[in-house]
Amino acid sequence: MNIGDMIAPRVSFGEALRDLAPDYPKLLVFDSDVSPSTRTQLFAEAYPERFYQMGIAEQNMVCSAAGMATTGWMPMVSTFAVFLAKRAVDQVRVSVAQTKLNVKLNGAYGGLPTGRAGKTHAAVQDIAVMRAMPNMVVVVPADPMETKLAVKACLDFEGPVYLRTVRDPVPVIFGEDHVLEIGKSYVLHEGDDLAIISTGMMTPKALVAAEQLKKEGIGVRLVHMPTIKPIDRTAIVKASNDFGKILSIENHSVIGGLGGAISEVLTDEAPCLLKRLGFQDRFAESGDNEAIFSAYGMNSENIVEAAKAFV
Numbered sequence: 001m002n003i004g005d006m007i008a009p010r011v012s013f014g015e016a017l018r019d020l021a022p023d024y025p026k027l028l029v030f031d032s033d034v035s036p037s038t039r040t041q042l043f044a045e046a047y048p049e050r051f052y053q054m055g056i057a058e059q060n061m062v063c064s065a066a067g068m069a070t071t072g073w074m075p076m077v078s079t080f081a082v083f084l085a086k087r088a089v090d091q092v093r094v095s096v097a098q099t100k101l102n103v104k105l106n107g108a109y110g111g112l113p114t115g116r117a118g119k120t121h122a123a124v125q126d127i128a129v130m131r132a133m134p135n136m137v138v139v140v141p142a143d144p145m146e147t148k149l150a151v152k153a154c155l156d157f158e159g160p161v162y163l164r165t166v167r168d169p170v171p172v173i174f175g176e177d178h179v180l181e182i183g184k185s186y187v188l189h190e191g192d193d194l195a196i197i198s199t200g201m202m203t204p205k206a207l208v209a210a211e212q213l214k215k216e217g218i219g220v221r222l223v224h225m226p227t228i229k230p231i232d233r234t235a236i237v238k239a240s241n242d243f244g245k246i247l248s249i250e251n252h253s254v255i256g257g258l259g260g261a262i263s264e265v266l267t268d269e270a271p272c273l274l275k276r277l278g279f280q281d282r283f284a285e286s287g288d289n290e291a292i293f294s295a296y297g298m299n300s301e302n303i304v305e306a307a308k309a310f311v
Contacts, residue, residue, distance in 0.1 A: 001145055001176075006169040009201075010108055012144040013165045014039025016151035017076065018046045024155050026072060030065045032058050032079040037167075038108040040078045058088040062103075066095035069103050074155065081107030081164060085126035096160045097133040104154050105130075105162045110140070111200070111251030113168040113289045122284035128256025130162040131229045137161040137182060138228040140258075142203035143173045146226060149180040157182055166251070168289060170201045185232035191219020193311050195239035195246045199225045199258045202249045202298070209303035216304075218311055231261050233269065240270035247275050247307055249298065254278040275310055277303065 001007065021027055021043065030052045035041040044051035054061035058079055065075035077084070084092065084107045096103045107130075112122050130138050139161060141150040147165060154161040173188070188203070189210040198206040203224045210220040221243070223235055239246050246266075250258040259276030266272055277298055285292055293299045297306065 001172055003172055003175060005144075005172045007144040007172060008167060008169045009141065009144050009147040009165045010037070010039045010167055012147040013106060013108070013151060014042040016148040017043040020152060020155060021047050021050070024074065026074045027155065028052065028065075028068060028073050028075045030054055030061050030075055030077045032056055032061050032083065034079055034108070037080075038078045038106065038165075058083045059091045062088045062091040063095050065103050066091075066099065066101050069101040074102050074104070076104045076106060078106040078108060080121060081110040081123035081126045082121055084162075085123055085129040089129060092130075093133060097135045100135045100159055102158055103160050105160070107162060107164045109167045110164040111166060112284050112292060113166050113201070119284050119286050124251075124253045124279045124284050125256065127164065127228055127252050127258070128260065131256065131261065133160075135160055136229065138164070139182065139226060140164045140200040140228055141180070141226050142200060142224055143170055145172055145174040145176075145178055146180055149178065150226065153180050153182055164200065166201050171204045173204050173207060180226055183227050183230045183232060185235040186224045186226070187221060188224050189220055189222035191221050193219045193243070194307055195221045195223060195243045196249065196303070196307065197223045197225055197236070197239065197246060197258065197262060198249045199228060200251050202251050205298075205300045206249050206303055208300040209307065212300070212304050213307055216308070218307060220307065225258060228258055228261055231265065233265050236262055236265045237270040240266055240272040243272070245273045245310055247277065247303070247310055249277040249303055251298070252278055254280055273310075275306060277306060
């Protein structure tokens with residue numbers, strides 16, 4: 001895996017499960033008839049005795065995984081994010097979060113890139129749902145390398161974790177030396193004019209925007225937030241104090257996701273101007289991913305224009 005390679009994070013997720021399995025003998029994988037899509041099939045092929053194909057029954061799958069967790073196993077439940085955060089949300093709330101069981105949840109196909117599966121499959125409110133769950137940790141890696149690290153971080157954490165992965169290829173921006181620690185953010189670009197805080201697959205887009213802005217004489221501090229909960233409050237307060245203006249960008253609704261989490265911290269500790277880029281209180285549409293991102297003001301060029309207007 002080299003910087004700049006275009007790799008689908010779902011592939012990195014499946015490979016990580018398979019490769020980490022020997023080090024986590026209590027790891028089980030539960031799937032709801034989407035293993036070729038989420039790439040849990042890689043784990044199933046290598047460890048069939050530790051793989052449970054539950055069919056299109058997400059609620060039952062979550063409850064079954066919770067039951068296995070009570071006996072000492074560590075289940076990874078994997079299905080499309082829209083199903084985990086909507087169809088199975090009551091089971092996640094009652095059987096996993098409320099009981100604080102050691103169950104990991106992979107919300108695949110997070111946000112817009114759903115391979116033209118249709119607007120019904122675009123999960124743009126899932127982070128808000130999971131972030132509101134007491135005891136739930138929410139991790140949203142930026143690229144394939146960080147996705148692999150995120151899988152291990154989730155397995156090492158004791159308690160429920162929601163890991164959000166995306167379908168389509170994104171550029172590798174992190175090297176082999178990258179470290180992911182739950183609750184920590186990472187400064188990827190420094191500047192003196194504006195802070196941009198991003199998460200997930202929007203971070204590579206924000207990094208491109210930061211470089212373009214630098215060419216135009218605008219210095220950006222780009223802060224990548226792979227953990228939405230617990231969020232790095234210190235980094236947000238510092239950005240507020242240093243710049244007085246923050247631009248957030250996420251592949252999610254601006255309500256309840258990264259931008260919402262940032263605004264909560266700012267209100268509590270360090271008020272400043274905040275502009276949130278993301279889905280503006282509307283459902284996503286079907287069609288070409290990049291065309292929709294552009295239409296909603298969420299591509300690199302949109303970030304550049306928003307930053308210039310803000311500065």
